Amino acid sequence: MPPVLEVRNLTKRFPGITATDAVNFTLEAGEIHAFLGENGAGKSTLMNMLYGLYRPDEGQILLNGHAVQINGANDAIKRGLGMVHQHFMLVPTLTVTENIILGNEVVNGLLIDIASAQQRIRSLAQTFGLDIPVDAIVHDLPVGVQQRVEIVKALYRGADILILDEPTAVLTPQEADDLFVVIKRLKAQGKSIIFISHKLREVLALADRISVLRRGKLVGDTTPAQADEAKLASMMVGRDVVLHIEKHPATPGEVVLDINHLQVADERGNIAVSDVSLQIHRGEIVGIAGVQGNGQTELVAAVTGLIQPLDGTIVVAGADITGQGTNRAIDAGMGHIPEDRQQHGLVLSYSIADNMVLSTYDIAPFATGLVINEAPIAAQATTLVQRFDVRTGSIEALASTLSGGNQQKVVVARELARPLKLLVAAQPTRGLDVGSIEFIHKSIVAERDNGTGVLLVSAELDEILALADRIMVMYRGQIIAEVPGAGADRNQIGLLMAGITSTGATA
Amino acid sequence: MSIPPPTPPTNGWRTWIGILLVPVLAIFTALVIGAIIIVATGADVISAYGGLFMGAIGSPRAIAYTLVEATPYIFGGLAVLIGFRAGLFNIGVEGQIAVGSMCAAVVGAFVTLPPGLHAIVAFVAGALGGALWGAIPGWLRARTGAHEVITTIMFNYIAIRSTDYLIKVPFLDKASSSQRTPFIAEGAQIPFLFGADNRLHTGFLIAIVAVIATAWILKRTIIGFEIRTTGANPDAAHYAGMNVPRTIILTMALSGLMAGMAGASQVLGLEHNLKASFSAGYGFDSIAIALLAASNPLGVIPAAIFWGALRNGAGLMQLNSGISINLINIVQALVIAFVAADQIVRQIYRIRSARSAGITLSRGWGR
Numbered sequence A: 001m002p003p004v005l006e007v008r009n010l011t012k013r014f015p016g017i018t019a020t021d022a023v024n025f026t027l028e029a030g031e032i033h034a035f036l037g038e039n040g041a042g043k044s045t046l047m048n049m050l051y052g053l054y055r056p057d058e059g060q061i062l063l064n065g066h067a068v069q070i071n072g073a074n075d076a077i078k079r080g081l082g083m084v085h086q087h088f089m090l091v092p093t094l095t096v097t098e099n100i101i102l103g104n105e106v107v108n109g110l111l112i113d114i115a116s117a118q119q120r121i122r123s124l125a126q127t128f129g130l131d132i133p134v135d136a137i138v139h140d141l142p143v144g145v146q147q148r149v150e151i152v153k154a155l156y157r158g159a160d161i162l163i164l165d166e167p168t169a170v171l172t173p174q175e176a177d178d179l180f181v182v183i184k185r186l187k188a189q190g191k192s193i194i195f196i197s198h199k200l201r202e203v204l205a206l207a208d209r210i211s212v213l214r215r216g217k218l219v220g221d222t223t224p225a226q227a228d229e230a231k232l233a234s235m236m237v238g239r240d241v242v243l244h245i246e247k248h249p250a251t252p253g254e255v256v257l258d259i260n261h262l263q264v265a266d267e268r269g270n271i272a273v274s275d276v277s278l279q280i281h282r283g284e285i286v287g288i289a290g291v292q293g294n295g296q297t298e299l300v301a302a303v304t305g306l307i308q309p310l311d312g313t314i315v316v317a318g319a320d321i322t323g324q325g326t327n328r329a330i331d332a333g334m335g336h337i338p339e340d341r342q343q344h345g346l347v348l349s350y351s352i353a354d355n356m357v358l359s360t361y362d363i364a365p366f367a368t369g370l371v372i373n374e375a376p377i378a379a380q381a382t383t384l385v386q387r388f389d390v391r392t393g394s395i396e397a398l399a400s401t402l403s404g405g406n407q408q409k410v411v412v413a414r415e416l417a418r419p420l421k422l423l424v425a426a427q428p429t430r431g432l433d434v435g436s437i438e439f440i441h442k443s444i445v446a447e448r449d450n451g452t453g454v455l456l457v458s459a460e461l462d463e464i465l466a467l468a469d470r471i472m473v474m475y476r477g478q479i480i481a482e483v484p485g486a487g488a489d490r491n492q493i494g495l496l497m498a499g500i501t502s503t504g505a506t507a
Numbered sequence B: 001m002s003i004p005p006p007t008p009p010t011n012g013w014r015t016w017i018g019i020l021l022v023p024v025l026a027i028f029t030a031l032v033i034g035a036i037i038i039v040a041t042g043a044d045v046i047s048a049y050g051g052l053f054m055g056a057i058g059s060p061r062a063i064a065y066t067l068v069e070a071t072p073y074i075f076g077g078l079a080v081l082i083g084f085r086a087g088l089f090n091i092g093v094e095g096q097i098a099v100g101s102m103c104a105a106v107v108g109a110f111v112t113l114p115p116g117l118h119a120i121v122a123f124v125a126g127a128l129g130g131a132l133w134g135a136i137p138g139w140l141r142a143r144t145g146a147h148e149v150i151t152t153i154m155f156n157y158i159a160i161r162s163t164d165y166l167i168k169v170p171f172l173d174k175a176s177s178s179q180r181t182p183f184i185a186e187g188a189q190i191p192f193l194f195g196a197d198n199r200l201h202t203g204f205l206i207a208i209v210a211v212i213a214t215a216w217i218l219k220r221t222i223i224g225f226e227i228r229t230t231g232a233n234p235d236a237a238h239y240a241g242m243n244v245p246r247t248i249i250l251t252m253a254l255s256g257l258m259a260g261m262a263g264a265s266q267v268l269g270l271e272h273n274l275k276a277s278f279s280a281g282y283g284f285d286s287i288a289i290a291l292l293a294a295s296n297p298l299g300v301i302p303a304a305i306f307w308g309a310l311r312n313g314a315g316l317m318q319l320n321s322g323i324s325i326n327l328i329n330i331v332q333a334l335v336i337a338f339v340a341a342d343q344i345v346r347q348i349y350r351i352r353s354a355r356s357a358g359i360t361l362s363r364g365w366g367r
Helices: A043-050 A072-078 A096-101 A114-128 A143-156 A173-188 A200-206 A229-237 A296-303 A325-331 A341-345 A374-387 A404-417 A434-449 A461-467 A490-497 B012-040 B045-057 B060-085 B093-110 B117-144 B148-168 B202-220 B222-232 B234-239 B244-271 B282-292 B297-321 B326-340 B342-348
Strands: A005-014 A017-027 A032-037 A058-063 A066-068 A081-084 A161-165 A192-197 A209-214 A217-222 A255-265 A271-281 A285-289 A311-316 A334-337 A422-426 A453-458 A470-475 A478-484
Touching: A005 A043, A017 A043, A017 A058, A017 A209, A017 A217, A032 A043, A032 A173, A032 A200, A032 A229, A043 A161, A043 A192, A072 A081, A081 A143, A096 A114, A096 A143, A114 A143, A114 A173, A143 A161, A143 A173, A173 A192, A173 A200, A173 A490, A192 A200, A200 A229, A209 A229, A217 A229, A229 A434, A255 A296, A255 A453, A271 A296, A271 A311, A271 A453, A271 A478, A285 A434, A285 A461, A285 A490, A296 A422, A296 A453, A325 A334, A334 A404, A341 A404, A341 B234, A374 A404, A404 A434, A422 A434, A434 A453, A434 A461, A453 A461, A461 A490, A470 A490, A478 A490, B012 B045, B012 B297, B012 B326, B012 B342, B045 B060, B045 B297, B060 B093, B060 B202, B060 B222, B060 B244, B060 B282, B060 B297, B093 B117, B093 B148, B093 B244, B093 B282, B117 B148, B117 B244, B202 B222, B202 B244, B202 B297, B222 B234, B222 B244, B234 B244, B244 B282, B282 B297, B282 B326, B297 B326, B326 B342
Parallel strands: A032 A192, A032 A209, A081 A161, A161 A192, A285 A453, A285 A470, A334 A422, A422 A453
Antiparallel strands: A005 A017, A005 A058, A058 A066, A209 A217, A255 A271, A255 A311, A470 A478
């Protein structure tokens, strides 16, 4: 029997870059085939060709042994391909049932036959062990359940091949475990699954076969039995990488950040941070673990002066900076690697050199009185580009021309260039390649060893575990637990992230 | 894909061609369409455009007149451009010019000061009047989020109608049959450069200095850095510790300052009094100048001179060919349409889109 999906010499070029270069692979019935690769390795391009969103420049796609040309998503769905995107394609204000049948309604005269649709949905859900509340409004559901709705939607449309694009990025570790059970169940029922990820551990736990993409080329085809994390990482990056940061135990000094009873509202005025108190000392990294959207963003915004807290105090190295704005925070010795480098961290239309002085442009040696001195700005940029390994042809290159990893290195370089007492690092490696992550982690640890206190906020539990000396878990706006970083149990923290404290009760 | 090819380091002439290409082709295209309209009305293109050309730059005096026409556009173009650079759309230049002219006319006519000093004080008064009139919408934007497009339009009405009243009632020159303020004192005049005959006055030189000063402030001072950062990414400006509300107010004040100088220079250098219904649309055409200059201060000079030339040459064009002066308005409108919608020009002439680092003219509402 031919494989359900075969790809031969698939090539797609964009101006100046070959996104996928003669890629070959097969997908058998009932197989979980994982694709690993850094950002920009060509994973998304490959999947978009399978899903009919891009037309390949060269090569063939064969479904069940027949060469096909897929013309858009609707055609892909008709041919039994289903895709669950990283960002869900659900209408938040509609019910689960409405979302699933959207565009595929069973009609009875002029009316939509909800009852029979729901019956089909229930039987699908039962077959594959996908527990979903068919009448609930989608925006009321947790992210993990929304994802199950997406999967049922694909199955409802008759998908035999499911493409899951970074499905665990938005999940708690426990939700991810649930997802893996579902995926294995789908496989047992004969569905074929393409699983895209950059998380090595997951891929090893789940996949039957692993393909590694690097710069558009398939550089490896292996199985979990033959590979380990280090091997996969070096295949992805093309060189050996240090996965575990070497760091000495912390030697905490005096308090540099003292937060007391902090209360912060989000943009819509809802309480996002409630009664948070914490202290950070010189020379330690305190990691805030938590699923995205549990108040971390607002906590960081208040601490760094971007927004005004409703209540509470924030003291940095003895200076009360509560609600006094970003300038005051910077003056108190705070550095901030922002969550969104393109929104806050960089001016994309500025050169690297100008971005490097975004908060020091008005002080010596970069300015004399009101006048800006270009020579010291250029000199500093040259030094920092070298020290922080920013890959660029020129310090005059615009920030918009850099890759994500290099953009983030510019931000990190700028913030670490001035003497700091406290570094606030929010999602410092989100969306970056393994090489850049390694570099930025080392830089943060080095800053700690220099005596800076570090507040690290990350949705990646692995990042918290790798860096933090103390770990606090944030859930629904509160710090619900604190554990030492050394020897922390990832399973226990995972439960805490879901709001389940050790007594078994939900916080 | 996330890896765009690195832009090669830009070298001199290529950059300049890239900057000039679209405005020049926009002008060319507008003139071609203008020619078609001329032909359609049965007139002679050669004599019409010949008249336009001769009237604009055909003699030393024509050139001087063109520069006189260009002067308020240089100031006004700078005013709009400074706002653009901070992401603000100052539509209030017209009103700021009105306030600036009023202040200059009143100080020039009703205050007694030694000659020379009188001119300086009157000019500064006009500039500051415009600055204040610009700063108020800036303050409203910074403190309350009221969008400057709306408030500056409203401030135009207030300024234009109020100055009209001031001219017609309290400051009316009762000795004159026309509705205007009294002539300013001779010592308050800013001098003609080559005598009164060709009307070219010191205001033109001040405008050139203002261009250079604006370019320098934007590029080389910390205020300019704050203005540009606020325009390019206000969130990043806030993040970096800049005082964004203060920058917005300052930008609007600086913008109004330029507009005020436009008014002062017209009154003190050229008209020597202020007439009722003085409003000549300088403020609105200034938006066009800033667009044509592609937000580059130095570009304001050629853009304003081109604008002045069209206005100055229109008379002889009408005389030569019987084409209405209004054709010039059509050509001007077409130039702006093509500059604003530069994709049309790029399509016609098959120019590849350059770095799409366009200018943000104005940001969304209520931020």
